[in-house]
Amino acid sequence: MxxxxxxxxxxxxxxxxxxxxxxxxxxxxxxxxxxxxxxxxxxxxxxNKTRKLEFLVAEALAQGADTLITVGAVQSNHCRLTLSAAVHEGLKCRLVIEQRVPGSYKPQASGNNFLFDLLGVEAITVVNSGDDLAAAMQAVADDLAGQGRKGYVIPGGGSxxxxxxxxxxxxxxxxxxxxxxxxxxxxxxxxxxxxxxxxxxxxxxxxxxxxxxxxxxxxxxxxxxxxxxxxxxxxxxxxxxxxxxxxxxxxxxxxxxxxxxxxxxxxxxxxxxxxxxxxxxxxxxxxxxxxxxxxxxxxxxxxxxxxxxxxxxxxxxxxxxxxxxxxxxxxxx
CATH class of the missing domain: 3.40.50.1100 (Rossmann fold)
Incomplete structure (x- = not known):
């Protein structure tokens, strides 16, 4: 190959x-x-998401994106690493957080939730299990487009x-x-x-x-x-x-x-x-x-x-x- x-x-x-x-x-x-x-x-x-992001972010940059958009669970490693890749590339990042366990998202929690803040996430949208995740990310992309910006949507897990x-x-x-x-x-x-x-x-x-x-x-x-x-x-x-x-x-x-x-x-x-x-x-x-x-x-x-x-x-x-x-x-x- x-x-x-x-x-x-x-x-x-x-x-x-x-x-x-x-x-x-x-x-x-x-x-x-x-x-x-x-x-x-x-x-x-x-x-592991770092390996996937090497290919996904290359495409985002080729398309002229200024913001990475992705989705993950409350303690999502994928969201942490997507945010980190955005920082590395000089991009912004917006996250959609899916509460797979009802009421589990706590902005002040430790672990990856703390790192979202430390790494400078631009905005977080919280949704519930069963919600249309693709639609939630597209809504974020549409909001950015309305501001004259260009988002690049990365599926959950970069998968x-x-x-x-x-x-x-x-x-x-x-x-x-x-x-x-x-x-x-x-x-x-x-x-x-x-x-x-x-x-x-x-x-x-x-x-x-x-x-x-x-x-x-x-x-x-x-x-x-x-x-x-x-x-x-x-x-x-x-x-x-x-x-x-x-x-x-x-x-x-x-x-x-x-x-x-x-x-x-x-x-x-x-x-x-x-x-x-x-x-x-x-x-x-x-x-x-x-x-x-x-x-x-x-x-x-x-x-x-x-x-x-x-x-x-x-x-x-x-x-x-x-x-x-x-x-x-x-x-x-």
Missing amino acids: NLARFSRRRYTPHATPIQHLKHLSAHLGGPEIYIKRDDLLGLSGGG NPLGALGYVACAEEILAQTFDMGLALDHMVCASGSAGTHSGLLVGLAGNNAGLPLTGINVRRPRPEQEGNVHDLAVRTAAFVGLAEPIARETVRCLDEWVGPGYSLPTPEMVEAVRLLAQLEGVLLDPVYTGKAMAGLIGLVRRGEFAKGEKVLFLHTGGSPALYAYQDVLSAA
């Missing part, structure tokens, strides 16, 4: 590292677990075929790194939410004939719905990059056993995973995405899905600023 055909900004001047989680591997007594540290990507606080290119590129980066390391992976695991990261990885792996199974751990939706979403975006992304073969439906696996009571709502398994990674490896996960995804990986190990000695890569998609909004849940006190 020739991704150089697509315009791209660069917010991270290096590949993110792959590290062996030797203490966690020993603790679980199963496969050898590795972690791809996309929490160390560029922009404010890092995370469209252009944004998913970030993880097509990441799949190629992982394959190059593991080749250099002499590391033959048997499986990969990632969080599966707005579908752009999961879909992009599927396309990148398929386009390189990697033959590497990928499991998504759902953070919001039931398995049938999420697998449909991921497959749809993967098919559209594959067509966008010009792959000759579509993405096979059977390669899409999205497990929903670790969602718990709902999006962003804590589970005992998430708390255990966040505390284990912090205390065994010094790695900070987040309570909404990577905490639940790692809980899923740990659960799969405990039920014997991976053989002892197999090599499994976990994609760390970032999100640690949200930890500070969950102190009451995650603290040992």
Whole structure:
């Protein structure tokens, strides 16, 4: 695949590292677990949305936009990073915040909510779960147009075929790194939410004939719905990059056993995973995405899905600023 055909900004001047989680591997007594540290990507606080924004913001600039507009949940890492990219490029940013849990948005909250203010968001519009998010963002764009300005609308999570290119590129980066390391992976695991990261990885792996199974751990939706979403975006992304073969439906696996009571709502398994990674490896996960995804990986190990000695890569998609909004849940006190 020739991704150089697509315009791209660069917010991270290096590949993110792959590290062996030797203490966690020993603790679980199963496969050898590795972690791809996309929490160390560029922009404010890092995370997977940085890769997507490299392609999306390049298009925004090419179109002459002066303001980025996007949507996300109350503690949205995507909103934080979109705002940070806007600051980096000298643009303004307006956010639409979706209350997926009724009454959950608190302007004075810690975590990403605090960072929205610190990074200088121009305006925040709060909507409720079930509202038409595309219409809400278009209303913001129309308001800007009425002022003689030009907004660029970025979908939630940056998850469209252009944004998913970030993880097509990441799949190629992982394959190059593991080749250099002499590391033959048997499986990969990632969080599966707005579908752009999961879909992009599927396309990148398929386009390189990697033959590497990928499991998504759902953070919001039931398995049938999420697998449909991921497959749809993967098919559209594959067509966008010009792959000759579509993405096979059977390669899409999205497990929903670790969602718990709902999006962003804590589970005992998430708390255990966040505390284990912090205390065994010094790695900070987040309570909404990577905490639940790692809980899923740990659960799969405990039920014997991976053989002892197999090599499994976990994609760390970032999100640690949200930890500070969950102190009451995650603290040992």
